[in-house]
Amino acid sequence: MKGFRNILATLLLTVMAVLLILTVSEMPAFGEPGPAYNQVARHYLERSVQETGAVNVISAIISDYRAYDTLGEATVLFTGIAAVLAALSAHRQKRGGGDA
Amino acid sequence: MRDVVLQTIAKLIIPFIQLYGLYIIVHGHITPGGGFAGGSILASSFILYALAYDVGDGFRRMPRLAAKWLESMGGLMFVAIGLFALVQGGNYLTNFLGIGNPGTILSGGSIPLLTIAVGIKVASTIITLFYHLLEEKRHG
Numbered sequence: 001m002k003g004f005r006n007i008l009a010t011l012l013l014t015v016m017a018v019l020l021i022l023t024v025s026e027m028p029a030f031g032e033p034g035p036a037y038n039q040v041a042r043h044y045l046e047r048s049v050q051e052t053g054a055v056n057v058i059s060a061i062i063s064d065y066r067a068y069d070t071l072g073e074a075t076v077l078f079t080g081i082a083a084v085l086a087a088l089s090a091h092r093q094k095r096g097g098g099d100a
Numbered sequence: 101m102r103d104v105v106l107q108t109i110a111k112l113i114i115p116f117i118q119l120y121g122l123y124i125i126v127h128g129h130i131t132p133g134g135g136f137a138g139g140s141i142l143a144s145s146f147i148l149y150a151l152a153y154d155v156g157d158g159f160r161r162m163p164r165l166a167a168k169w170l171e172s173m174g175g176l177m178f179v180a181i182g183l184f185a186l187v188q189g190g191n192y193l194t195n196f197l198g199i200g201n202p203g204t205i206l207s208g209g210s211i212p213l214l215t216i217a218v219g220i221k222v223a224s225t226i227i228t229l230f231y232h233l234l235e236e237k238r239h240g
Contacts, residue, residue: 054130055203056131074221080225088232
């Protein structure tokens with residue numbers, strides 16, 4: 001039983017190793033522009049000033065092109081602080097002091 | 101922790117920190133920075149105040165109710181700007197104001213407004229979080 005398990009593990013790991021090596025060999029060479037640098041990045045860099053009027057490209061991306069994502073970040077902040085206040089206020093009420 | 105040197109230096113330096121934080125927020129669309137960075141700088145001045153004086157003094161400067169209001173208003177302002185874009189006929193959070201003259205402070209349409217909303221929200225979050233943790237520590 002143990003020998004069978006070892007053989008199965010070796011087989012599975014070999015398959016995974018082949019898959020990973022195939023993936024790595026498909027990756028762009030070191031220093032070359034990868035697939036992340038596509039027409040979207042070029043569009044942002046070339047046209048953000050004309051389209052949004054913001055000289056700071058990062059600002060143009062986070063509060064114009066991807067403002068919805070920033071809204072999500074603000075929601076994360078809100079949820080986080082609400083959770084912290086809920087936890088800390090529970091402690092304070094147990095001690096019997098403080099306003100809320 | 102009542103050190104007269106620390107308190108005097110803090111009193112001197114806090115207005116400059118706050119002015120710098122506001123500058124970073126308001127110039128978010130022109131220079132490096134923005135709502136998140138400027139809000140953190142603005143909050144750090146309040147943290148310095150609470151550390152140099154006392155968290156009770158800090159709560160007098162930034163009451164819990166004010167923090168609650170700022171926290172909600174920052175988020176609601178963001179949502180309201182997005183909804184206003186809908187009313188103007190664009191998609192949610194479309195840049196509905198005029199683009200203006202790039203490089204000047206009144207440019208970028210709704211980007212500066214969104215940056216200010218994020219700045220208020222981040223500053224209030226950091227101040228509230230820090231003050232409450234500090235208070236917890238003081239009570240032991």
